[in-house]
Amino acid sequence: MTGTMPTVDAIRHNEPMSKHTTWRVGGPADVYYSPRCRDELLEFVRTLDADTPVYWIGLGSNLLVRDGGIRGVVIATGQALNGLRNLGGGVVEAEAGVPCTVVARQCSRWHLGPAEFFAGIPGTVGGALRMNAGAFGGETWERVTEVDVADRHGNVRTRDRGAFEVGYRDVRGPVEEWFLAARFQFNEHYEAAADRIRTLVSERQARQPLGLPSCGSVFRNPPGDHAARLIEAAGLKGAREGGAEVSPKHANFIINTGGATAADIETLIERVRATVRQVHGVALQLEVKIVGEPAGDPG
Numbered sequence: 001m002t003g004t005m006p007t008v009d010a011i012r013h014n015e016p017m018s019k020h021t022t023w024r025v026g027g028p029a030d031v032y033y034s035p036r037c038r039d040e041l042l043e044f045v046r047t048l049d050a051d052t053p054v055y056w057i058g059l060g061s062n063l064l065v066r067d068g069g070i071r072g073v074v075i076a077t078g079q080a081l082n083g084l085r086n087l088g089g090g091v092v093e094a095e096a097g098v099p100c101t102v103v104a105r106q107c108s109r110w111h112l113g114p115a116e117f118f119a120g121i122p123g124t125v126g127g128a129l130r131m132n133a134g135a136f137g138g139e140t141w142e143r144v145t146e147v148d149v150a151d152r153h154g155n156v157r158t159r160d161r162g163a164f165e166v167g168y169r170d171v172r173g174p175v176e177e178w179f180l181a182a183r184f185q186f187n188e189h190y191e192a193a194a195d196r197i198r199t200l201v202s203e204r205q206a207r208q209p210l211g212l213p214s215c216g217s218v219f220r221n222p223p224g225d226h227a228a229r230l231i232e233a234a235g236l237k238g239a240r241e242g243g244a245e246v247s248p249k250h251a252n253f254i255i256n257t258g259g260a261t262a263a264d265i266e267t268l269i270e271r272v273r274a275t276v277r278q279v280h281g282v283a284l285q286l287e288v289k290i291v292g293e294p295a296g297d298p299g
């Protein structure tokens with residue numbers, strides 16, 4: 001074993017994904033790997049068979065993992081890849097595991113921005129890059145100049161933003177590559193960020209059910225409208241399936257009221273989608289990612 005090989009602690013078998021998702025649901029991952037650093041991660045990836053399914057996650061804040069869990073390997077960058085550096089000239093390099101909230105606060109201290117919108121996003125930079133996460137008019141990819149990616153052979157490349165198709169809460173790029181880090185070009189001498197962060201966080205607290213397990217917005221907003229408005233107008237606030245409930249506070253949030261299964265949440269998602277289609281004629285598109293196998297399905 002070399003110094004960069006994973007320790008037993010870093011690799012867990014049959015790890016319940018409910019421990020690693022903000023909805024607090026999800027069956028076991030066959031293998032769950034939480035690397036300590038980039039070199040160890042790359043070494044680990046090189047040991048995987050070509051046909052082993054690999055799924056990278058950050059903080060699981062946009063994930064519905066089904067009750068039967070995930071076959072293959074889950075790689076969770078949230079505990080590692082934590083480097084955040086000011087490279088000068090307004091350029092910030094953030095590794096994939098850095099929480100978005102840390103990017104917002106540190107950029108504010110460095111007088112760089114705009115990065116305040118990151119403050120309310122409870123995920124990592126890696127997840128934000130995959131989702132083009134955004135809020136209050138700001139979006140992740142607006143300031144990305146280039147990213148470092150790894151493929152399943154453990155090769156690392158730097159790609160500029162032209163290699164990616166960046167859309168609303170969706171980013172497409174070369175297949176079987178995952179984000180290790182990104183470089184952002186921010187404005188220098190940027191002021192008033194700290195005040196704005198406070199305002200944005202309290203606006204969220206007023207509008208969203210933040211103390212309860214959720215995944216934020218379940219559906220993307222359709223062009224020119226808001227998913228929450230459509231769901232509320234369809235009379236679905238407070239609708240329930242088992243332990244899952246359409247939040248009475250924000251209709252585009254589904255909360256786990258305690259004891260919900262992933263199946264409860266998925267059933268409620270489908271009910272909301274069908275009702276909104278029936279009432280408004282609008283086909284809502286999912287923002288959250290649904291992964292894994294249903295309970296009892298051997299895969």
Ligand SMILES: Cc1cc2nc3c(=O)[nH]c(=O)nc-3n(C[C@H](O)[C@H](O)[C@H](O)COP(=O)(O)OP(=O)(O)OC[C@H]3O[C@@H](n4cnc5c(N)ncnc54)[C@H](O)[C@@H]3O)c2cc1C
Pocket residue numbers: 022055056057058059060061062063077096120121122123124125126127128129130131132133134135177178179180210214215216217289
């Ligand atoms: C209370 C609450 C509020 C929220 N508010 C917002 C908001 O205002 N705006 C917003 O956009 N989102 C919001 N979200 C959703 C979520 O926080 C974002 O989508 C976030 O970017 C997901 O990051 P994550 O690290 O948790 O990713 P995960 O949920 O772990 O993964 C999300 C996707 O990213 C992929 N991924 C993760 N890491 C990598 C990587 N290193 N390389 C390649 N792919 C990767 C995963 O495979 C998956 O497809 C909210 C969620 C909650 C719970």
